[in-house]
Amino acid sequence: MTEKQIIELENRINDLECQLAFQEETIDTLNDALSQQQLQISKMLDQMKYVVGKVKNMDSSNLADPSEETPPPHY
Template structure:
């Protein structure tokens, strides 16, 4: 191999190593973001279960009966 070919191959290897390093960093950042989103989703699911449980346990006597309400003034 000539010095020119060797230099070109070294440059290509260096470029590939740089691309690999950036890809590894990007993958790590995406993994961190995904982990954070999963934590938020889990928390929201717990909150939703709580709200659904509260709604199911609400006493119907606390809710107004639509037949007993007077119509709004614009009727």
């Protein structure tokens, strides 16, 4: 191998190492974002279950009967 070929190969190896480092950083960043989103989804599911439970347990007697309501003044 000539000196020029060795330098070209070293440059290619350096480029590949840089690309690998960038890809590893990107994967770590995406993994962190995905973990945060999963935590948010879990919290939202818990909140949704709570709200659904509250709505199911609501007493319908607390709701107004539409037939007993007076019409609004603009009618």
